[in-house]
Amino acid sequence: MDDISTRCIDIIAKSKSISPDTITPASTxxxxxxxxxxxxxxxxxxxxAFNIEIPDDAxxxxxxxxxxxxxxxxxxAAHHSTTISTH
Structure with a gap:
């Protein structure tokens, strides 16, 4: 699993006080x-954690x-490409 997946799962696990091992990308x-x-x-x-802004409607x-x-x-990815192009 990549870093984004691991970090997202860890955030969800911490917020719900459950083991990250019980969470997969397929978990609803x-x-x-x-x-x-x-x-x-x-x-x-x-x-x-990721220095991004999630749109409310998303x-x-x-x-x-x-x-x-x-x-x-x-x-x-969009934030990273914007950051690179503005420097």
């Missing part, structure tokens, strides 16, 4: 008992841990 937020408030809190942690589209990992991967 429903299975993990993650409600809308949990999603908001997790998104704040993810934004801080939170509603996240159904699995894999969805979150994919979104963070895209946002960090």
């Amino acid at each position: 937020f429903d299975e993990l008992n993650i409600d809308s408030l949990d999603k908001i809190n997790i998104s704040f942690e993810v934004e801080e 939170l509603n589209t996240l159904k699995t841990v894999g969805d979150m990992i994919d979104g963070v991967t895209r946002l960090t």
Whole structure:
């Protein structure tokens, strides 16, 4: 598993007080008992950890841990390319 996946899973595990070994990219937020408030809190942690900004409307589209990992991967890539081009 890559660094983004590991870090996202660790953030989710910590927020829900569960073992990261029980979480996979295929895990759904429903299975993990993650409600809308949990999603908001997790998104704040993810934004801080990766120095990105997750659009509010994107939170509603996240159904699995894999969805979150994919979104963070895209946002960090876009942020990285913006950072490089502005220097």
